Amino acid sequence: MRARFCSLFRTGGVLAFTLMMAGMGLDAHAQTRITYKSALAGTAYHQMGSELANVIRQGSDDAIVLTNEESQGSVQNVQEVMTRQGRYVFTAPPALVAQAVAGEGAFAGHEDERFAAIRGLFPMPSLTMHFVMAGDDGTASFDALRGQHVLIGRGTFSAGEAARYFQLFGLEGRVRLADASITNGPEALREGLIDAFVTASSYPTPNVIETASLVPITLISLTAEQIAQTGAVPQVIPGGTYPGIAQPTHTTSRPVIAYTTEQMDAETAYRLTKLFWEQKARLAEQAAWWAGVTPDLLAHMTTPLHPGALRYYDEVGTDLPVHVR
Structure with missing residues (x-):
């Protein structure tokens, strides 16, 4: 009898606690x-x-x-x-x-x-700017983008930064911008529909790895003066991070x-x-x-x-x- 009473008391206590939690708008589970x-x-x-x-x-x-x-x-x-x-x-x-x-x-x-x-x-992890071109040159200067058809994406941080860099380094109006989502970058580069694309992500970034598995790629490497002009944090992508890129790539990053x-x-x-x-x-x-x-x-x-x-x-x-x- 006593055991039954204690059991009922414990059950009642749990029920009372549950009701109290419910009354407070809380659920322990x-x-x-x-x-x-x-x-x-x-x-x-x-x-x-x-x-x-x-x-x-x-x-x-x-x-x-x-x-x-x-x-x-x-x-x-x-x-x-x-x-x-x-x-x-x-x-x-x-x-x-x-x-x-x-x-x-x-x-x-x-x-x-x-x-x-x-x-x-x-x-x-910080955003690292990647300028990815078709070709097997390893790394190239920013001026290599002159006259190229470049996909910078829509509504992304990389799109805004790329446009700013084109202006800073004298390529505004001297590159042709592709109007498409950045997810189309690897396939568009493989098909020859674009010459380059820009993406900002921590390295190694999947879409650059994917691109390098489809076609030889070249990464744009900035000079120390160009990096200083951007006001961004200097970032070095070590050589060997991506297939075919043996040299370090000097670029920028943002927190x-x-x-x-x-x-x-x-x-x-x-x-x-x-x-x-x-x-x-x-x-x-x-x-x-x-x-x-x-x-x-x-x-x-x-x-x-x-x-x-x-x-x-x-x-x-x-x-x-x-x-x-």
Whole structure:
């Protein structure tokens, strides 16, 4: 009789706890679902999203699920802040987010207060500019693009940077631009429909590897003076990274941050940020591009961290610049 009473008491206690949680709008067994947008399928950043989703799910014992949606690129990622509700995470270069907040560039005429609510979580592998030409020259100078038919993509960070570089280095109006998605680059180069394409991604990037498996390629290598003109971070792609490219390629890179908005609750932002850093070593074991991600990259942000992410960095004693707090 006593055992039965204790059993009923325990059952009643569990029921009461469950009802209390329900009354508070909580579910101890519910999954936290997050929409994640980064890049087109087949690109390095879309692959990173899949890698990130896997380790977050495993590290949280299936409590947090990232849905890796395909995206047309960073511009779309930022623009969707205007319409997305709830838990939305996306990747973008800090400079692009700064443009959105200021209503400039691709965001001119879209002055939306939601852009001001963008908040940072953690760094991603940096974007590395790749200018890929047909041919077996290994590397070539930027002037080799003069008179060429070049695909720079639509709505991507690389498209904006490529146009800027053409202007900086005297090739504006001296290259013919192809109007197509960057996903068409490898096949279009193989078919001879274009002479070159531009993509920005961490190396080794899948679409460049794919291209090199179809046709011999040449990579554009910038001079030190040209790199300084861009204002970007110097980046060297080691020789041997891509088939047929034995020499190092001198190019540029830009930091990339995983962002959310103030609509994400602080607890989810905290847990997601904590899981990212706890699982980063596992990510680096899977793909080398994660190895270069460090908290120092947060200094490139132009917007503050999400309060939940900031809580994590303060807990572990991360030295943060004042402007990201």
